[in-house]
Amino acid sequence: MRISFLIHNAYAIGGTVRTTYTLAGVLAEQHDVEIVSVFRHREQPLFAPAAAVRLRHLVDLRRGGSAYEGDHPEHGRPAEVFPRAEGRYRQYSTLTDRRIAEHLRGLDCDVVVGTRPGLNVHIARQARRGPVRVGQEHLTLGTHSAALKRVLRAHYPRLDAVTTVTEADARTYRRLMRLPGVHVEAVPNGVPAPALAPADGSGKWVVAAGRLAPAKRYDVLIRAFAQVVARRPDWRLRIYGAGAERARLRALIEDLGLYNHVYLMGAVTPLDPEWVKGSIGVVTSSLESFGLTIVEAMRCGLPVVATDCPHGPGEIIDDGTDGLLVPVGGPDAVAAALLRLIDDDELRRTMGAAALAASARFDPCRIAERYEALFTGLLTRGGLRGSLHRTRGALLSGAFRAKDRGRLALRKARAA
Structure with a gap:
């Protein structure tokens, strides 16, 4: 096509x-x-x-x-x-x-x-x-x-x-x-597998990433992490991203005395090397359209604590298996979920392995296959409008040979 x-x-x-x-x-x-x-x-x-x-x-x-x-x-x-x-x-x-x-x-x-x-x-x-x-x-x-x-x-x-x-x-x-x-x-977004070994769950870092915008509710995350630090002062939080909320969040970190525990890291690309340094991903948004950073963290072997906002997280995370879902808006639930993973090394590693396996369904090849099927179906529904352009290399490709048999059948149907 x-x-x-x-x-x-x-x-x-x-x-x-x-x-x-x-x-x-x-x-x-x-x-x-x-x-x-x-x-x-x-x-x-x-x-x-x-x-x-x-x-x-x-x-x-x-x-x-x-x-x-x-x-x-x-x-x-x-x-x-x-x-x-x-x-x-x-x-x-x-x-x-x-x-x-x-x-x-x-x-x-x-x-x-x-x-x-x-x-x-x-x-x-x-x-x-x-x-x-x-x-x-x-x-x-x-x-x-x-x-x-x-x-x-x-x-x-x-x-x-x-x-x-x-x-x-x-x-x-x-x-x-x-x-x-x-x-x-x-059709969800595709996220490539990182060209790095996944996180091993040993680093005492919680990682968040995204625009520093009100909907991300990093204020809730920082207040939750104050509770984490009270029990586990050996753990730290890194927040990656840029945005208008930076000054307000910096002031909150100072007010709570978390300047040695919470770090605003700025925008970083690519993020995979930063995810794998951590052991837990976290998302505290009040609103998501999908949850791209959740999938990114899972593809790096991190279990994710995420707010169960109306779109996205609940379709990505299997609560209790490869991550934890918490109610939107309150720091107490976020803190409790983070501490559950922090305090249980075996649970953290088990959920991280499950997250890595489950996130394979978002591999770009699988997402592209879904789009390819959608486009082919729409062309068929529309009377096979448009000419389907193929190259000899595509027809001989071993990786797509099964699909190409279907495409050849479609082409014969058009000719008939």
């Missing part, structure tokens, strides 16, 4: 960027894959795409370069297609409206995939007839404003499918959005 991803800015940092590169890279082993970035603001992307993935952009915002378009007259006029209710609206313009439209109308592919609501609306309204149109939801429907939900309800029926990263959000989409004929499916 020829697959085209449309993303806000492939040269930036963020979970959507990283997971898009990961998925595109695995799909590109057997398909023709490109990532089209609306914006480009730096010379090189922070996450390097796989060699087989083509990367291009629509609007150049590299200051000082001859191709810079930030002062283009159209870029100073507001967008009319990109939804005003979308969080990135101010970055879009008449110029992006035109460039995205030209790109979508000229696409020669089997599947086009949008990676945020505003771009999914562009695809619904402007993609030419033929390609399967898929809109990804990397957040949750509940985080969108009422105004944005109205826009999505008006335009998403033109999509062929909407994917969410949790089953809970997929159920919400089916129940609330009224999208007749649109296939809604939950």
